[in-house]
Every structure is written in structure tokens, then in C-alpha cells.
Amino acid sequence: ETGVTQSPTHLIKTRGQQVTLRCSSQSGHNTVSWYQQALGQGPQFIFQYYREEENGRGNFPPRFSGLQFPNYSSELNVNALELDDSALYLCASSLDRGDEKLFFGSGTQLSVL
């Protein structure tokens, strides 16, 4: 158990819809990162939030957006869902930005039909 919780665990959406995924970080951690993991591949970095500000972004379009709240929990929002957005979405928290150790949640499995 890492102390990082994600909700929901599974979600089914249709193409064009919008989705919000949630993450509660480990106590004392001020940084949250989001990753997308397609079937059979390694996780790919989406973005990181540090103290409520975006602190780095991977190669994902603007329809992927996020928020971090004062309690350091976080949301990932995806607009205009596409079939290729079907993946496992992982949230990871760390003590500070750039910290070596990330603590991952078990992810949200998103299926887009």
C-alpha cells in the first residue's frame, strides 16, 4: 500500500465525452504526477503538479488538463475523448518535485467506446 488512492477504479465512456479522474496523494507529499499506460506499454508522463501549479508536461494535447488542490489531491480531466485514450491512468505522488521516489496508485482503467 502506497497511500495513494485513485477513483474510480474503472470507467467506461463514449467517444467525444469528457472524463474526470481523481487522485489523493500520500500524506505529506506536495507533488502529483499523472501517467498514461496503454496496454502492453510502459507508463507515459502526462504532467506534474507542484503546490497547485503545473510543473512540467509530456507530449499530450491540451484536452488533457489537470488541477491540484490545497490539500495536494489532484484531478485529471480529458475532454473530447478519443478511442486511443483508452488506457490505465496512473497517479503518483512524491515528497517534492524532482524527488527520486514516486509512489503510485493502482490507477483508473478508462475504456472509450
Place this chain on the structure above:
Amino acid sequence: DAKTTQPTSMDCAEGRAANLPCNHSTISGNEYVYWYRQIHSQGPQYIIHGLKNNETNEMASLIITEDRKSSTLILPHATLRDTAVYYCIVRVGKGRRALTFGSGTRLQVQP
């Protein structure tokens, strides 16, 4: 970040040592080697990291060659619960860059 190369899959007998290799021939002097693993249906789990000295913790040992172009993760007494995908990642320590995961090595521990 330097690119890493790992075997796609490996088998290991339960109770024996599992030695997982990683090649990172383009590693820079300020880049660390990290290992994470991902057990089925879970998020990745941090195992160990190092710069140039060998490292050991309660989970594993990390052996880095003197030229730092390759490393080996050693699980001294593999159990069935060690069956997972193991990722070798190279990154500047304490940097702001994200972890770049490759495809990893799928380790199957056999009873």
C-alpha cells in the same frame, strides 16, 4: 535522458537469485539509474536507485559497472510475488524531469 535497453522477458526459479540486466551506454555523468517494478493490476513500485556505487536495500541490490554503461538488478531470493515487469530508468537525480518508462523486462518466477 539516456535510453535504456532491457531483455523483453526472463524466467527465474523460485528461491534462486534473479539478475535483471540493463544497458544504458549513453548515460551522462549526472544521471542516476532507477529501478521500478509493476506487478499485475498495480501501479509501479520504486525498488532502488544509484549513481555509480553499488546499492543494496531490503528489496534488492543494484550493481553498476565501472564505466556506468550497464547495470544489474539482483533479487537475491526470488519468490512468486516478484513476478512483475521491471523497468530500468535513467534520469538526472533530483531533476524536474519525469520518469521515462520503456517496455521493461517481464520476469516470471517459476515454482
